[in-house]
Amino acid sequence: MIHYKRITWEEILPMWEEGMPNMSKDPTSAMGMYLHPETDEPLYDLQHMKGAPTFYGAFDGDKLIGVNSGHMNMDRVYRSRGLYVKENYRGNQIAQKLLMKTIAQARHEKAICCWSFPSKEAFSTYRWMQFQLKTCFFNFQYQDNNIRACYIIDHPGMCDYHAKFYSMLSDVGAPIPELN
Numbered sequence: 669m670i671h672y673k674r675i676t677w678e679e680i681l682p683m684w685e686e687g688m689p690n691m692s693k694d695p696t697s698a699m700g701m702y703l704h705p706e707t708d709e710p711l712y713d714l715q716h717m718k719g720a721p722t723f724y725g726a727f728d729g730d731k732l733i734g735v736n737s738g739h740m741n742m743d744r745v746y747r748s749r750g751l752y753v754k755e756n757y758r759g760n761q762i763a764q765k766l767l768m769k770t771i772a773q774a775r776h777e778k779a780i781c782c783w784s785f786p787s788k789e790a791f792s793t794y795r796w797m798q799f800q801l802k803t804c805f806f807n808f809q810y811q812d813n814n815i816r817a818c819y820i821i822d823h824p825g826m827c828d829y830h831a832k833f834y835s836m837l838s839d840v841g842a843p844i845p846e847l848n
């Protein structure tokens with residue numbers, strides 16, 4: 669029987685090192701600034717260092733077999749990050765339960781949504797958890813092969829967020845980003 673509980677950054681770190689070699693191992697992500705197209709100045713500080721991160725582990729007995737983390741950025745936009753399940757435990761909805769914990773934490777912290785940047789291969793797991801695929805309009809123009817996925821918690825809050833973000837784009841005359 670797999671059980672789930674909060675863990676620390678020190679506990680999650682070895683699993684991230686084992687399974688997520690390309691990911692930054694900081695407790696929160698340094699990714700996520702929208703830069704002015706001409707000056708390269710940050711337009712939109714995601715405040716990624718301000719929210720205290722939460723780490724979750726899935727355990728088979730005492731053995732840690734899956735992890736995820738989350739932290740607030742941009743005030744009420746919650747980031748899910750570092751989802752990983754050990755290979756011989758995959759396909760048992762363990763990742764979905766870890767996402768469920770992260771969404772619950774986002775809701776607890778009064779986020780309007782929980783978003784992530786999954787690989788295309790991992791997206792099916794997110795889709796099962798009702799994450800929606802987003803275009804590169806969502807948040808910022810970060811070029812990568814990963815995709816933007818978002819679970820909406822507060823629909824009116826998300827409408828306000830989009831209105832604010834898009835008006836900011838037109839203020840600076842930013843080119844409309846190409847859709848993925």
Ligand SMILES: CC(C)(COP(=O)(O)OP(=O)(O)OC[C@H]1O[C@@H](n2cnc3c(N)ncnc32)[C@H](O)[C@@H]1OP(=O)(O)O)[C@@H](O)C(=O)NCCC(=O)NCCS
Nearest residue numbers: 751752753758759760761762763764786787790792793796
């Ligand atoms: C991505 C990852 C976390 C998924 O972990 P997992 O515990 O196997 O995930 P789940 O069991 O919740 O879902 C995985 C599969 O079950 C399927 N599934 C989930 N719920 C299902 C259901 N109710 N009925 C049928 N199929 C279901 C999903 O479609 C998915 O299958 P697919 O990938 O073959 O299309 C894991 O593969 C992993 O650690 N990969 C390496 C690291 C990585 O890529 N992390 C994500 C970075 S963004």
